[in-house]
Amino acid sequence: MARPGRRQTGARRTTPREQRRTRRRDLVSVLTAAAREVEAAARRGRVTPGVRATFQAVALMLREERARVLAGAGGADGHRAEQLKRLDGIATVLATTAVRDAGLLALLADDAVVSDAARSRRRELLRELGVEPEPEQAAPAQVATAPAGTGRQVVPQSVVSRQLANPFLAPDFSAAPQRAARPQRLAGWELLGPLLASFERAGGGAPACMALPVPTARFTPAGHELMPHQGQLVAAAAAGHRTFLLADEPGLGKTAQALLAAEAADAYPLLVVVPNVVKTNWAREAARWTPHRAATVVQGDGETVDGFADVVVVNYDVLDRHARWLGDLGFRGMVVDEAHFIKNPTSQRSQHVLALADRIRTRTARPLLMALTGTPLINDVDDFRAIWQFLGWTDGGTPRGELMETLEATGLTPADPGFSAAARRCVIDLGIVRRRKVDVAADIPARRIADLPVELDGPAGRSIRAAERDLARRMVARYETALANRSAGVPDGGIDTELVRRVARAELKEASTAQSGENVFSMMRRIGLAKAGLAADYAAQLARSAGKVVFFAKHVDVMDAAEEAFARQGVRYSSIRGDQTPTVRQANVDAFVEDPDVAVAVCSLTAAGVGLNLQVASNVVLAELSWTDAEQTQAIDRSHRIGQTEPVTAWRIIAAQTIDARIAELVEGKAGLAARALDGSDEEASATADVRLGALVALLTDALGAPAGQGAAAAS
Structure with missing residues (x-):
């Protein structure tokens, strides 16, 4: 009704x-x-x-x-x-x-x-x-973003803000390639073992690098220049290649290649997972090579993270507590630096990296995935397993996707004589890129200095920064007292640069005679000790990647700390110090030069900086800075000398945001001045100022609140 x-x-x-x-x-x-x-x-x-x-x-x-x-x-x-x-x-x-x-x-x-x-x-x-x-269907299973057993998870507030800015943006799978059904000809064969064996048994003339296109400079920022071998990889990314095992030797610029490959592939936001020692350097390199892309570094619980950044840099040690929000942020690319860190697929570190890569693949069509390492193999070919799985070439046990298709296309099976060479070529063409220094010697200078900034975390770092503030306050008080005791002040509230230099000289004089207390000399020693472990870790990575390394330090306790770190990591070393007899000293030099198992020579910057032939190594680590460029150059020349067949790279480990960084700039500036004078430049060369004095002048000038640039001028 x-x-x-x-x-x-x-x-x-x-x-x-x-x-x-x-x-x-x-x-x-x-x-x-x-x-x-x-x-x-x-x-x-x-x-x-x-x-x-x-x-x-x-x-x-x-x-x-x-x-x-x-x-x-x-x-x-x-x-x-x-x-x-x-x-x-x-x-x-x-x-x-x-x-x-x-x-x-x-x-x-x-x-x-x-x-x-x-x-x-x-x-x-x-x-x-x-x-x-419509009738409801059961919800699909969630893709894991972190392995079982993940501990305390954190979500930085700025990341929450980013998610709130557009929380409903669905993943875009429209560009995902439509693959045919998986071929079945090789379905019954065990393939991963033969694939690994194809690398283990490869002959000396077997290829080690994929075919690369003509270099491009299209994505290089103004004022910078890529070397040809770097431009080749960027061109490959621009042409559509999306997975790379970049295994260039150290010193060939893998960081710049990765950042510009991400630019060419538009793989932003980009996640970069790195060892702690190079975390700060990645942020600095991102600012250099992709200046229009904001970069942020995840420290601790991520209180300072910029959730809207294009490049997110996180170290392996804190990956566990950030795995969940990193998996949900929507990355379109992922770079794993020193990828041999994930060689053990059962470790939590590796599981987090692999889970994040899987998460990115489920949310992004053809993401950029790059594994960077100068040491793809440390123990045996099994070290490839986790790296191949990260790149999506295998699922950990069998080939997948494109690799399986290319193996099918060979028309061969593991029983055929030509399978090994063909299979190896298939894997290399997926994105293995390996160049040695000697291969690209024409591209790079015979000697170069690369600065590696590190953050001093924990109590030691806080103590050093507090001591630096105390030193600055002490000099400011002395400056203000002297200014108050004279009749004429500084016009317009500026800074009396001559008075600044006099205060700095007085501080330096007291420091040179002081038996105790905090001063510039004791501070540099403490900074060196705080850097020792990080510098040793980096030297060990270099030794595994590129062979022998010369490690220089100024202070005995810094050498001791580095040698303890090498011993813990199972890295064999020779110790070359000033208190050794000539016989002991020569025996240690011979051990480093002649014994292939001795990977590092730990040298005193003052005692071993002259009179040694260490050209068996092409990588030098300067754990502590010299007060003069001449002393630094003499140390580098222990390797860069007649008989050296490869370009030499000196890695200066610099404590960021401390007086250490000021000294590095001053040493570099004085080196340029000396070069102009020796090269007969028409420019008048003034006497080289003491770097120690310049560092104190810059510290005091900054503490007095000088405008940008005035502190550097006063220090000159």
């Missing part, structure tokens, strides 16, 4: 096509009204369970509609753009509302459980649109 007062008609049920047309016309309006209801409730502080159900239902429907429009179901391009703009407006309302209530904010997480009330509310909203809800 019809209701009174209501006209009965012969209404028919709408067809599915009409339902979809109605939904497309009215969905945004319905979602906007529902979002505004939630917003009003949050403002009044009355967020009931029903309000939360509406909030989650709107969020679910918003994601679905956005994915549908992005997939091309929104009509003409202009109409689709307008629809996306309106949907983004609703997303903004929900995001700003969620900030008011922690319960709403939790509903935006990818792993948030959809409540029965939210499902019911979603069905109600669909019926308002005249659409009969």
Whole structure:
């Protein structure tokens, strides 16, 4: 029986096509009204369970509609753009509302459980649109973002802000290649073992590097220049190659190649996982090679992380506590530096890296994945397993995707004589890039100095920075006292540079005669000791990657600390010190030069800086800075001398944000001045100022609040 007062008609049920047309016309309006209801409730502080159900239902429907429009179901391009703009407006309302209530904010997480009330509310909203809800299907299993056993997880606040800025952006799989069904000809064969064996048994003339295109400089920032071998890899990325095992020897610029490859592939945001010792250097190199891309370094719990940065640098040691949010950030590329760190697939470190790579592959079509290491093999060919799995070439046990297809295309099986060579070529063509210094000697200078800044964390770093502040305050007090005791002050509130130099000289004189207390000499010794472990770690990495390394330090206790670190890591070393007899000294030199198992020569910067022939090594680590460029040059020339067949790289380990960095700049500046004088330049060369004095002048000038550049001028 019809209701009174209501006209009965012969209404028919709408067809599915009409339902979809109605939904497309009215969905945004319905979602906007529902979002505004939630917003009003949050403002009044009355967020009931029903309000939360509406909030989650709107969020679910918003994601679905956005994915549908992005997939091309929104009509003409202009109409689709307008629809996306309106949907983004609703997303903004929900995001700003969620900030008011922690319960709403939790509903935006990818792993948030959809409540029965939210499902019911979603069905109600669909019926308002005249659409009969489809039967619900079981939700797909979540992709793991971290291995089992992950400990305490943190999410930096700036990362939350980034997610709130656009929390409903669905992964874009539109560019994913459509592969045919997996071929079956090799399905019954065990393939990973023969693949690994093909590298173990390769002859001396076997190829070690994929074919690379002509170098490009298209992505190189103004004022910088890539070497040809670097430009080749960037060109490969620009041409569409997306996985690389970059195994160039140290000193050939792998960092720049990776950053510019990401630029060529538009692989941002980019995740970079590195050892702690090179974390700061990666941020500095990112600022140099991709200056228009913001970079951030994850320290500790990530309180200082910039969640909107394009390049996120994190070290292996803290990866466990950040694995979850890193997996959800939406990276389109991932670089693993010193990739031999993940050679053990069962370690937690490796599992986190592999899980993150899998997560990126599920969210991004053809991401850029790069493993950087000068040492792809340390023990045996099994070290390849985890690296190949990270790159997506295998699943840990069998070839997958493109590798399987190329193996099928050979027409061979492991039983055929030519399979080994063909299989090795297939793997190399997936992206193995290996160049040695001797191979590209024409590209690089015969001798170069590379600065490696490191952060001094923990109590030692805090103590050093506090001592530096105390030294600056002491000099400021002396400066202000001298200024107050004279009749004429400094005009316009500026700085009396001559008085600054006199105060610095007085401080330096007292430091040279002091038996105790904190001064510039004791501070540099403490900095050297704090850097010893990091410098030793880097020297050990170099030794594994490129052969023998010469390690220089100024102080005996720094040498002791480095040798203890080498012993813990099982790295054999020779010790060359000033208190040794000539016989002992020569025996240690001979051991380093002649014994292939002695990887490092630990040398005193003053005692071993002259009179030694150590050209068996092409890498030098300067753990502590010299006060003069001449002393530094003499140390480097122990390796860079007649008989050396490879270019020499000297790695200066510099404590960032300390007086150590000032001294490095001053030594470099005085070196340029000396070169101009020796080269007969027309420019008048003034006497080389004492670097120690210059460092104190710069420290005091900065403490007095000089404008940028005035401190450097006063130190000259």
